[in-house]
Amino acid sequence: PGWIAPLVGRLSKLGPPGELAAALVTRLVGTGAARGGPEIPQAVGSISAVVGQAFFVPLYDLFLTYGGIFRLNFGPKSFLIVSDPGIAKHILRENSKAYSKGILAEILEFVMGTGLIPADGEVWRVRRRAIVPALHQKYVTAMIGLFGEASDRLCQKLDKAASDGEDVEMESLFSRLTLDVIGKAVFNYDFDSLSYDNGIVEAVYVTLREAEMRSTSPIPTWEIPIWKDISPRQKKVNEALKLINTTLDELIAICKRLVEQEDLQFHEEYMNEQDPSILHFLLASGDDVSSKQLRDDLMTMLIAGHETSAAVLTWTFYLLSKYPKVMAKLQDEVDSILGDGLPTIEDVKKLKYTTRVINESLRLYPQPPVLIRRSLEDDMLGGYPIGRGEDIFISVWNLHHCPKHWDDAEVFNPERWPLDGPNPNEINQNFSYLPFGGGPRKCVGDMFATFETVVATAMLVKRFDFQMAPGAPPQYDRLI
Numbered sequence: 001p002g003w004i005a006p007l008v009g010r011l012s013k014l015g016p017p018g019e020l021a022a023a024l025v026t027r028l029v030g031t032g033a034a035r036g037g038p039e040i041p042q043a044v045g046s047i048s049a050v051v052g053q054a055f056f057v058p059l060y061d062l063f064l065t066y067g068g069i070f071r072l073n074f075g076p077k078s079f080l081i082v083s084d085p086g087i088a089k090h091i092l093r094e095n096s097k098a099y100s101k102g103i104l105a106e107i108l109e110f111v112m113g114t115g116l117i118p119a120d121g122e123v124w125r126v127r128r129r130a131i132v133p134a135l136h137q138k139y140v141t142a143m144i145g146l147f148g149e150a151s152d153r154l155c156q157k158l159d160k161a162a163s164d165g166e167d168v169e170m171e172s173l174f175s176r177l178t179l180d181v182i183g184k185a186v187f188n189y190d191f192d193s194l195s196y197d198n199g200i201v202e203a204v205y206v207t208l209r210e211a212e213m214r215s216t217s218p219i220p221t222w223e224i225p226i227w228k229d230i231s232p233r234q235k236k237v238n239e240a241l242k243l244i245n246t247t248l249d250e251l252i253a254i255c256k257r258l259v260e261q262e263d264l265q266f267h268e269e270y271m272n273e274q275d276p277s278i279l280h281f282l283l284a285s286g287d288d289v290s291s292k293q294l295r296d297d298l299m300t301m302l303i304a305g306h307e308t309s310a311a312v313l314t315w316t317f318y319l320l321s322k323y324p325k326v327m328a329k330l331q332d333e334v335d336s337i338l339g340d341g342l343p344t345i346e347d348v349k350k351l352k353y354t355t356r357v358i359n360e361s362l363r364l365y366p367q368p369p370v371l372i373r374r375s376l377e378d379d380m381l382g383g384y385p386i387g388r389g390e391d392i393f394i395s396v397w398n399l400h401h402c403p404k405h406w407d408d409a410e411v412f413n414p415e416r417w418p419l420d421g422p423n424p425n426e427i428n429q430n431f432s433y434l435p436f437g438g439g440p441r442k443c444v445g446d447m448f449a450t451f452e453t454v455v456a457t458a459m460l461v462k463r464f465d466f467q468m469a470p471g472a473p474p475q476y477d478r479l480i
């Protein structure tokens with residue numbers, strides 16, 4: 001059917017060809033019928049007008065037809081699509097040990113190695129235990145100053161554009177804002193990408209674009225022997241990775257010297273005021289780790305904390321431009337709380353409506369829209385038996401847009417969570433809302449990212465009004 005072509009194109013890119021044989025075996029032995037249990041519904045039929053859309057969009061229509069768990073087959077490949085909060089909770093929290101990152105780890109290996117996002121098993125356990133303490137309360141509070149300074153630099157850039165009456169492309173500016181923030185926050189490096197481009201900024205973008213291409217390209221050209229060594233694109237990627245790795249090695253060496261020279265006692269909320277970075281904490285803690293693993297973890301945090309926050313800010317301002325009443329209410333709150341200086345932690349805690357705006361933006365446009373897992377053993381999902389080796393997509397997009405769970409699911413309504421209530425999270429929303437995932441693999445930067453996006457949003461709307469530029473390309477949206 002017509003819809004399958006783009007879907008096959010997009011999904012098959014998610015696995016290298018070497019997996020085909022394994023996937024075939026999975027199909028032959030892994031279905032419920034073969035195991036004597038009920039069979040998971042299989043998606044069939046046609047969906048029109050999916051060409052040019054991201055793959056999670058047609059998955060939403062399939063979810064409405066087939067329900068909270070269904071199987072998607074094409075050729076020898078097969079995926080389980082999960083959109084049910086109970087099943088998501090089972091995979092992510094209750095039986096998380098029985099699932100790995102699967103395809104995700106394979107695609108991201110070239111850039112993240114065995115960093116915290118793709119890592120599984122013992123490597124993950126050890127690294128998670130080392131890294132989580134680095135993001136303690138005092139560190140996140142110290143970061144508020146960094147968020148404010150970077151947002152102020154962006155405001156100055158926008159001041160100029162506003163006085164010249166120019167349109168600005170906010171997506172790339174947000175990407176630079178969050179790159180500048182995460183560089184300082186993770187390894188005390190000032191990319192200063194809001195001010196100018198340099199080789200290392202370019203190298204980060206080459207790498208990010210490659211990661212994106214690898215997760216959406218139909219043919220894994222980067223695996224073709226010989227071609228992978230002579231293709232100009234792959235050469236550029238390898239050079240970019242080399243430059244980033246050399247820079248990281250230098251930063252690690254500088255930081256090691258700093259740690260040796262300081263006479264600060266290491267303790268739970270240890271933080272060097274001049275260099276509060278996560279790298280500094282890790283080295284000072286005596287973290288016993290190979291330099292390759294440390295680089296993998298730093299690179300992972302750089303990527304994890306950069307494009308996600310940038311995308312959240314971009315979608316938030318898109319939504320605000322579509323909902324002027326929300327923008328007006330937001331500006332009222334910000335005007336009543338922020339003074340002339342940079343926001344403090346006390347201010348941020350009072351910015352409750354701003355926080356709801358970010359919460360709701362994350363509901364409508366979750367980053368990433370799907371969580372990827374692979375079953376490591378047989379299990380039961382929603383009453384269906386599944387086998388080992390199943391590739392699973394938990395559609396956060398479907399959970400967040402489910403018409404049964406959310407009133408007016410497609411409406412941007414920050415008021416859906418009362419200001420005096422708790423901040424919504426996967427626990428109090430019983431896995432119907434999981435912008436930062438859930439269970440042991442939950443995002444380590446959730447507080448960091450929430451404060452970062454709240455500070456940037458508040459400072460920007462205090463200074464400027466935003467509207468879509470005339471002639472801006474149309475966006476995908478189902479907003480009412």
Ligand code: HEM
Pocket residue numbers: 116117128300301304305306308309312366367368371372434435436437438440441442443444445446448449450
């Ligand atoms: C994991 C979202 C910002 C570091 C995750 C996961 C999600 C997520 C959904 C779970 C992935 C999975 O279960 O497969 C976000 C969003 C962010 C954000 C929406 C911004 C708005 C950050 C920042 C950092 C960070 C700023 C670093 C300071 C990580 C790491 C993991 C992770 C290291 C892997 C944790 C593990 O597997 O143990 N993030 N993240 N994230 N995030 Fe974030």
